[in-house]
Amino acid sequence: MKEARIGIIGTGVMGADHAAILADGVANARLVAVQDFDLGRAENIAASLGVRAIANADALISDPDIDAVMVCSPDGTHAALALRAIAAGKPVLVEKPLAASLEDAEAIIRAEVAAGKRLVQVGFMRRFDAGYVEMKQALASGELGRPLFLHCVHRNAVGPDYLTSELVIANSAGHECDIARYLLGEEITSAIVASPPATRNAPNRQPQFILLQTASGVVVDIEVFTDAQYGYDVRAELVCEDGTVALDPSPATTLRAKGHDGFRTPADWRPRFRQAYRAQLEAWTAGILTRTPSGSSAWDGYMAMLVTKACLHAWKTGNRAAVELPEKPSLYR
Structure with a gap:
């Protein structure tokens, strides 16, 4: 072929x-x-x-x-x-x-x-985003020492009408749950969720703040705010013993006009991750030809769902929830 x-x-x-x-x-x-x-x-x-x-x-x-x-x-x-x-x-x-x-x-x-x-x-395309790849490489180099915190921000301009507070956790936060596992190379073991009040722009759903902890103790915090109004914004910073590494949100150009100096924020996720989507497709099809799969496996997709399940339980009960950690089949090791 x-x-x-x-x-x-x-x-x-x-x-x-x-x-x-x-x-x-x-x-x-x-x-x-x-x-x-x-x-x-x-x-x-x-x-x-x-x-x-x-x-x-x-x-x-x-x-x-x-x-x-x-x-x-x-x-x-x-x-x-x-x-x-x-x-x-x-x-x-x-x-x-x-x-x-x-x-x-x-x-x-x-x-x-x-x-x-x-x-x-x-299709967890963030694993193919150049910024996240560089973050993982920086951690793997050992230069930064042991990871301590991973700070994540996930903001959309306006969420769709069907989006509920529950779906903000179960759907929107899924990318962060996967990228945390990818960057840190270990499982998430527990979750806590805190919810601020709903905003006047989206009175039927709440933003969510999720606190996860990994098997080795790394703390991951995730702000998910789907009605931030100003555009699509994803941020991440990995804090380690000897330094930090963070995504650079700036695009290739800067706009100066009418008293503003900065860059335009994309309306949704597609411009932000355009190159990641292409890289994902290139890696997927190359893997098909060489019979060496890459990217998120079905097991990774399943584990992301187990993490969001624990987050939902924590949100509903107000307590820390443990993440189920089933035995991984040898196919995925």
Whole structure:
């Protein structure tokens, strides 16, 4: 196989963006088909990119001219589609979350273990962001000494109407839960959550402040504020015994106008992580060709869900909650 022929299920915001990146050119990959429950939407994207529109997801997964599948459909469909791809023996990149329930995530783990090979990657694209990669490399170098604190900020301009206080934890904070495990290279063992009052701009949901602790004692704090108004803003600083390393939020240009000196804040996550999404696709397709998977595994997706489960329990009870730590199958070690 000289290139991986990709089919995308779901052509909403994320599916359309992935399709555009693939059509623009990704090493080792070629977009060949898209599918959506709204066939008209899929047909429009297919026509604009010169690929096929397929009527249903099962037909796309079983198509002999498609080597790998991306699942960008609504969260509740992720598990069933991932299981079908595993059954077909095809690599599948599933947008986060891995599944809508822990039971469904566990079914994916069992199916992949039974298949005897890693076929699932979860779309935690921050692992491919240059800033986070450099943070991990700085820690691994030993120059900074032992990690003590990881400070994280996750802000959106305006959250969607369906977003609740619970989903701020269960969905929005999922990226931070994964990136903390990635940067620190260990499991999170406990969670505490504190909630300030809801804001006047979003009276039906609260911002959340999450405090996690890892197996070695590193403290991770996460501010999740989905209605910050000014734009999309992600920050991280790793504080160690002998120094710190932090993300640089500044883009390549500075704007000076009308009494302001600074840079524009992106409206959402896509401009901020544009290069990370491309790097993720390049690594995924290279792994398909070399049979060496990279990125977040199904196990990583499952562990992120277990961390958010503990956070939800802590939020509801007001107490520290332990994170379940099941035995990791040898496939993921």
